[in-house]
Amino acid sequence: MTPKEEKQLVREAKTDSEAFGKLYDQYYSKIFGYVLKRTGNLEISKDIVSETFIKALKNINKFKWRNILGFGPSFGSWLYRIASNEIANFFRKQKPTISLDSIADPRFDLDLLDEIMEAEEKLKNHQEFLLIQKEIILLSPKYQEVLVLRFFEKKKIKEISEILGKNQGTIKSLLHRGLAKLREQAPLIKD
Amino acid sequence: MEEQDLIKKLEEVKAPEVELASHKRKLRAYLLSQYPVQEAFGFFKRALPIGFAFIILLALVFETSIFQGPDVVTAKDIAMKDPRVKALIEEGGVIKETQLADSKGYMLVRLDKPKELSYQDKTMAVSGTVSEEPVSEFLIEVDFKEKKVSQIKELPLPDLFLSEQDKEKITLISEESEAIKKAIPGEAAIEEIKPSSFQTKLVKKGNKMEAESVIKATVIYRADGKKWQAMINFDENEVELIEFLGEQEK
Numbered sequence: 156m157t158p159k160e161e162k163q164l165v166r167e168a169k170t171d172s173e174a175f176g177k178l179y180d181q182y183y184s185k186i187f188g189y190v191l192k193r194t195g196n197l198e199i200s201k202d203i204v205s206e207t208f209i210k211a212l213k214n215i216n217k218f219k220w221r222n223i224l225g226f227g228p229s230f231g232s233w234l235y236r237i238a239s240n241e242i243a244n245f246f247r248k249q250k251p252t253i254s255l256d257s258i259a260d261p262r263f264d265l266d267l268l269d270e271i272m273e274a275e276e277k278l279k280n281h282q283e284f285l286l287i288q289k290e291i292i293l294l295s296p297k298y299q300e301v302l303v304l305r306f307f308e309k310k311k312i313k314e315i316s317e318i319l320g321k322n323q324g325t326i327k328s329l330l331h332r333g334l335a336k337l338r339e340q341a342p343l344i345k346d
Numbered sequence: 347m348e349e350q351d352l353i354k355k356l357e358e359v360k361a362p363e364v365e366l367a368s369h370k371r372k373l374r375a376y377l378l379s380q381y382p383v384q385e386a387f388g389f390f391k392r393a394l395p396i397g398f399a400f401i402i403l404l405a406l407v408f409e410t411s412i413f414q415g416p417d418v419v420t421a422k423d424i425a426m427k428d429p430r431v432k433a434l435i436e437e438g439g440v441i442k443e444t445q446l447a448d449s450k451g452y453m454l455v456r457l458d459k460p461k462e463l464s465y466q467d468k469t470m471a472v473s474g475t476v477s478e479e480p481v482s483e484f485l486i487e488v489d490f491k492e493k494k495v496s497q498i499k500e501l502p503l504p505d506l507f508l509s510e511q512d513k514e515k516i517t518l519i520s521e522e523s524e525a526i527k528k529a530i531p532g533e534a535a536i537e538e539i540k541p542s543s544f545q546t547k548l549v550k551k552g553n554k555m556e557a558e559s560v561i562k563a564t565v566i567y568r569a570d571g572k573k574w575q576a577m578i579n580f581d582e583n584e585v586e587l588i589e590f591l592g593e594q595e596k
Contacts, residue, residue, distance in 0.1 A: 173383040179374055185363050201369050212377050266368040273365045281362045287355075306356035332347055 156181060159227065165230050169216050179208060181232060185239050191309040193242050193299060194289045197271050197278065203245055205240040228317050235318040236306075243296050290341040298333030301326055418444045421451025421488045428495040431455075431486055439484070445548045450496070450547055451488035456481055477586035481547050484540050485557050504559040508542035513539045516580050517561045526576055528587045534569035542577060562586070 156164075167174035191200040211218075211234055218233055228236060251324075269339055279284070284307075291299055300319065304310045312330075316323045397423075401402075421444055425431045434455055443454040458481050487497040508516070516539050520526055542564035548555045560581040567574040573591040578584070 172378040176378055183370050184365050191455050192361055205373050208377055270366050270368050277364050278362050284361050309362040334352055339350055
C-alpha cells in the first residue's frame, strides 16, 4: 500500500467501515508484534492491542495526516503511538482499561484459548529474545520503547521520532542511555 | 559487554512473529460493528453550541422585549423606528456617537455628501481630491420613557476660523511634537496655518447632552523647496497626521 493509498483509506475510514477494515488488516500484525515484544505476554498483548484499535477507531475523526509538512505522525506511527501509550497505561495501572473479554463471543473463546496456548509454545522457542525482553522490561518505559522499536521492530531513528513525537536527538540520547542501563543491569546477556 | 557488542546482539536476536488469528478476526468484527463512528461525548459537543445559542437568544428576547432600559442599543432601536431617522440612515447617515443622560439617549448622526473635485498643483507636482460640500450633522434625542424620538436637530456648521490665540497654540503643539521633529527637518518653517476640518462630539451639560464642534488645523511647512503638512487637533493637543507633500520643481 502506497502512502497515497493509505491516506485515501484513512480519509474514507472516517465514514466507511470497510476502509477501516483494510487499515486494520494492514496494521494488526505489526501492532500486535510490537506490543508482544514490549510485554512478552500474549494475554496482556491481546488486551492492549484491542484497546489500541478501539481508541484508534474512536479518534479517527481527529487524526490529521500532517506528514506532508514533514512532521506529525503517519497513520502507522499514530497507531504505534497509541499502542505505546496503552502499554504505559498498563505498566502504570497493571491492567488495560478495556478488555475484549466483556464483549467476547463465547464461540471464539475456546479457539482463542487454544491459540494462546499454541502461541505460548512458539514463544518459548525464542529463549534468547525472552531473556533480553525480561531485562528490557525492567528499564524505565522511555528506554523500553526506544530499544524495542529500534532493535526488535527495526525502526529507523526518524520513524521512532515520529512515533514517539520526540526529536531525533532525544531518541539517540534515549537509546544511548537505555543501552548503558541495560549493560549495567544485564550481566546475563552474554556474547 | 561493550556497547557495540550489545547493539550487535540486539540486532541479531530473532524476535517472535506470533499472532492470534481468532483475536484478530473477533476484534475486526467488533470494530466494524461500531460504525458509524461515535466520538466520545459527541452528542454533548454537538449540543453545546446549540445550547449556548439558545441561551443567548433567550437573553436577547428578554433584553429587547421585556426590559427596555436606558442603554445605547435600546436608544438605537427606538431611533431606528422613527421614519425620519430611518430615512437619514438610508441616505447614508452614520451614527458617530451615542450617549445617555437622564433617561434620554442622544445620537450624533453625520451625513457626508462629498462632491469630490480633482486638483493639481503644478508648482508642487501634487494632485488629489478635496470635498467641496460640507457635511450635515444631526443630534437625535430619544426619550426612553415615551419610547420615541423626542427631537431631531440639524446642527449648524461651525465657522472654520482660527484666532491668533488658536494659531499660537497650534505653533506650540507643532514645536513640541516628537512626531513632527522626527518627520520634518528642524530648519523647516511654518508657511501657513489654516483650518482644515471639524469634529463634533457630545458633551454633557447639566442633565442633557449637547453637541460641540472642534476645529482641526492644517499646518504647512517648507524647507529647501520641499513641503510637508501636519493635521493638528488643538483641542486635544494631538498631531493626527503628517505627510510629505512634494518638492518644488526647479
